[in-house]
Amino acid sequence: MVEPNESSGLVRRAVGPGPVVRELWGTGSPATLTAAEARAVAAAVPSRRQEFAAGRACARAALEELGHPGWSLVPGPRREPRWPAGVVGSISHCPGLAVAVTARTVDTITIGVDVETDAPLPPGVAGDVMGTGEAAAVERLAALDAATPWSRLLFSAKESLYKAWYPLRQEWLGFDEAHVELSRDGTFRARILRAGTAPLPRELDGRWVRGNGILVTALVVPADVAR
Numbered sequence: 723m724v725e726p727n728e729s730s731g732l733v734r735r736a737v738g739p740g741p742v743v744r745e746l747w748g749t750g751s752p753a754t755l756t757a758a759e760a761r762a763v764a765a766a767v768p769s770r771r772q773e774f775a776a777g778r779a780c781a782r783a784a785l786e787e788l789g790h791p792g793w794s795l796v797p798g799p800r801r802e803p804r805w806p807a808g809v810v811g812s813i814s815h816c817p818g819l820a821v822a823v824t825a826r827t828v829d830t831i832t833i834g835v836d837v838e839t840d841a842p843l844p845p846g847v848a849g850d851v852m853g854t855g856e857a858a859a860v861e862r863l864a865a866l867d868a869a870t871p872w873s874r875l876l877f878s879a880k881e882s883l884y885k886a887w888y889p890l891r892q893e894w895l896g897f898d899e900a901h902v903e904l905s906r907d908g909t910f911r912a913r914i915l916r917a918g919t920a921p922l923p924r925e926l927d928g929r930w931v932r933g934n935g936i937l938v939t940a941l942v943v944p945a946d947v948a949r
């Protein structure tokens with residue numbers, strides 16, 4: 723069986739120092755799920771059970787590192803992972819890769835991570851994800867660097883933002899409720915276009931990384947940001 727580790731360093735570069743990072747390159751095995759986790763995907767197609775198991779294997783390894791061995795990570799009603807008290811985290815998968823990132827709440831308010839295949843978004847999707855200002859910025863970036871799939875990076879940054887947002891607020895956040903500004907230096911800034919964002923600041927800084935045919939975006943909000 724393939725075991726989660728931190729082999730590529732791609733996710734670590736996006737996340738930065740501090741949180742625990744575990745990656746699994748390959749296929750997850752549903753046989754490794756706890757009974758409660760297995761029940762959550764019992765009706766799913768085999769590929770979904772495999773990606774779920776790959777994410778759970780990473781999460782289990784990342785939780786063990788924080789002193790929570792054998793934690794059964796059952797999803798909540800909006801699919802959000804239910805981490806142990808005192809822990810925040812995030813999971814993502816794309817074909818061939820699953821990742822989990824965890825941290826203690828004393829250090830980190832929330833985390834969002836997203837991995838994507840390094841390729842342009844399918845036609846028609848970009849318009850649903852980007853506002854006019856974002857689309858114009860993506861065009862400017864593409865004129866400077868046509869090899870980077872900027873629209874998919876922007877999509878991924880918004881997915882990371884949602885995963886960081888939802889566990890704190892328990893509320894939907896639409897693609898039109900945030901403005902993401904990507905920079906060529908591997909950073910991005912997300913501005914939440916809502917009246918209230920507490921306990922999150924309105925503007926959050928994240929990082930993006932490309933490598934091995936994969937894009938990674940991550941937002942890690944340190945506990946001292948709100949103090």
Ligand SMILES: CC(C)(COP(=O)(O)OP(=O)(O)OC[C@H]1O[C@@H](n2cnc3c(N)ncnc32)[C@H](O)[C@@H]1OP(=O)(O)O)[C@@H](O)C(=O)NCCC(=O)NCCS
Nearest residue numbers: 774800801802813814815880881884885888895896897900
């Ligand atoms: C939930 C969502 C972000 C998942 O992204 P995805 O690209 O489909 O899939 P990924 O593999 O990257 O991530 C899936 C993981 O995200 C996590 N996740 C799902 N819903 C979540 C939520 N509400 N809160 C936190 N994490 C969540 C889960 O761990 C899930 O994996 P699992 O079901 O195997 O446990 C996406 O499907 C979605 O609903 N997006 C719309 C909301 C959004 O992005 N708004 C933009 C705000 S600017």
